Amino acid sequence: xxxxxxxxxxxxxxxxxxxxxxxxxxxxxxxxxGLVWGFxxxxxxxxxxxxxxxxxxxxxSAMLAINAWMMMLVTSLVWxxxxxxxxxxxxxxAAPIGLTxxxxxxxxxxxxxxxxxxxxxxxxxxxxxxLILFLFYLGYIALWQAIDNPxxxxxxxxxxCIVGSVFAVLSRYAVNFWNQGxxxxxxxxxxxxxxxxNVYAYPLWLSIAGFIALxxxxxxxxxxxxxxxxxxQALLARERLA
Amino acid sequence: xxxxxxxxxRLAMRAGGGFxxxxxxxxxxxxxxxxxxxxxxATLAKIAPGILWVGALLACLLSLDRIFALDxxxxxxxxxxxxxxxxxxxxxxxxFAHWLVTGLPLTLVAPVLGLLLNLPGAGYGWLVASxxxxxxxxxxxxxxxxxxxVGLKRGGLLLSLLVLPLYVPTLIFGAEVVKRGALGLxxxxxxxxxxxxxxxxxxxxxxxxxxxxxxxxx
Numbered sequence: 094x095x096x097x098x099x100x101x102x103x104x105x106x107x108x109x110x111x112x113x114x115x116x117x118x119x120x121x122x123x124x125x126x127g128l129v130w131g132f133x134x135x136x137x138x139x140x141x142x143x144x145x146x147x148x149x150x151x152x153x154s155a156m157l158a159i160n161a162w163m164m165m166l167v168t169s170l171v172w173x174x175x176x177x178x179x180x181x182x183x184x185x186x187a188a189p190i191g192l193t194x195x196x197x198x199x200x201x202x203x204x205x206x207x208x209x210x211x212x213x214x215x216x217x218x219x220x221x222x223x224l225i226l227f228l229f230y231l232g233y234i235a236l237w238q239a240i241d242n243p244x245x246x247x248x249x250x251x252x253x254c255i256v257g258s259v260f261a262v263l264s265r266y267a268v269n270f271w272n273q274g275x276x277x278x279x280x281x282x283x284x285x286x287x288x289x290x291n292v293y294a295y296p297l298w299l300s301i302a303g304f305i306a307l308x309x310x311x312x313x314x315x316x317x318x319x320x321x322x323x324x325x326q327a328l329l330a331r332e333r334l335a
Numbered sequence: 336x337x338x339x340x341x342x343x344x345r346l347a348m349r350a351g352g353g354f355x356x357x358x359x360x361x362x363x364x365x366x367x368x369x370x371x372x373x374x375x376x377a378t379l380a381k382i383a384p385g386i387l388w389v390g391a392l393l394a395c396l397l398s399l400d401r402i403f404a405l406d407x408x409x410x411x412x413x414x415x416x417x418x419x420x421x422x423x424x425x426x427x428x429x430x431f432a433h434w435l436v437t438g439l440p441l442t443l444v445a446p447v448l449g450l451l452l453n454l455p456g457a458g459y460g461w462l463v464a465s466x467x468x469x470x471x472x473x474x475x476x477x478x479x480x481x482x483x484x485v486g487l488k489r490g491g492l493l494l495s496l497l498v499l500p501l502y503v504p505t506l507i508f509g510a511e512v513v514k515r516g517a518l519g520l521x522x523x524x525x526x527x528x529x530x531x532x533x534x535x536x537x538x539x540x541x542x543x544x545x546x547x548x549x550x551x552x553x
């Protein structure tokens with residue numbers, strides 16, 4: 094039993110078909126549960142009022158916006174090194190989801206920033222690097238769409254993803270250098286002291302779990318769609334030859 | 336490699352387009368910005384470092400697609416790929432040739448445009464220094480974008496979308512050098528970081544660009 098078994102599309106389809114309902118259920122229960130708990134059953138913050146509750150959307154989507162890119166980096170490396178098509182398709186499938194999460198994080202941040210900071214947008218390092226991440230996603234998706242040959246597209250986007258990752262990290266530190274921050278530090282961490290009261294933290298953890306399950310579900314669905322598209326194209330090509 | 340460099344330079348000079356175009360574009364930016372924001376000296380002095388860097392960056396962008404596109408179309412890129420010199424070297428030389436015909440002239444005319452934009456006196460030396468150090472990075476990163484999009488019919492717009500986010504660190508540090516220089520502050524930190532970016536991309540990115548070209552020639 095090895096991880097590389099799932100590089101076989103047939104095996105991947107079988108296993109993902111079995112796993113998918115569980116993740117869908119988990120995503121549904123945890124996301125809805127976390128959000129309902131967070132929105133309706135937590136007290137208002139003494140300073141921020143009810144706007145604090147946007148944290149249940151903002152933090153999970155921001156986390157996943159970054160982790161989706163990390164996942165694309167790993168799957169791109171797997172594609173370049175081991176030439177597993179499922180891996181390249183998973184990277185392709187994850188990109189629009191990551192783009193959406195980035196957009197959600199930016200928009201919810203703006204909605205929260207308007208009453209709290211008094212502005213929709215500030216050129217704060219975190220905000221700016223998220224905007225740059227958004228541009229990276231756009232470029233990556235545009236490159237996938239521009240190239241007809243699927244293998245060429247997979248190769249070139251993988252190279253772009255790796256180079257882009259290096260530059261994304263560079264940009265993150267460059268913007269830190271460029272402007273002082275308005276954004277508060279990380280709310281959650283596993284090792285350091287606690288910054289968020291448990292009243293808020295428990296539903297937040299739940300909704301993070303829900304968003305992760307949602308991400309996995311969406312990636313699986315989209316990867317399965319991509320595999321089916323490939324199969325269809327192969328069938329059509331065979332028919333044309335026959 | 337030197338023969339390749341001379342060939343690329345000759346092509347750039349004789350074919351026209353790339354060489355003067357970037358410079359004229361840079362001049363246009365420096366003329367249009369005061370028309371847009373108004374002629375007050377204080378405002379212009381404040382934004383001059385950023386405008387000059389953004390202008391240089393966009394001027395660089397104009398001629399990027401020519402780095403590989405013409406050679407790809409007439410087949411000489413295939414010959415270069417099978418030539419005895421490594422493709423990584425070819426990419427590096429072509430990026431260097433691109434810098435000689437765009438980055439270097441931009442660096443040299445930048446002080447004149449600085450005059451137009453009322454750049455404070457202390458900034459001129461740092462403007463030239465930062466552009467001289469930073470524009471090679473723009474050419475090398477641009478060559479990577481050009482290598483990715485060389486096989487595409489209309490890659491120009493996509494090329495900008497891919498390359499501009501990669502320009503962010505170079506732009507930040509480059510403009511920061513000029514900004515601090517103009518105010519008479521210490522510039523060594525951003526200057527060193529800028530030099531580090533240029534050295535880093537010049538050493539590493541040709542490998543990625545060569546890989547992309549090999550994929551496109553397959």
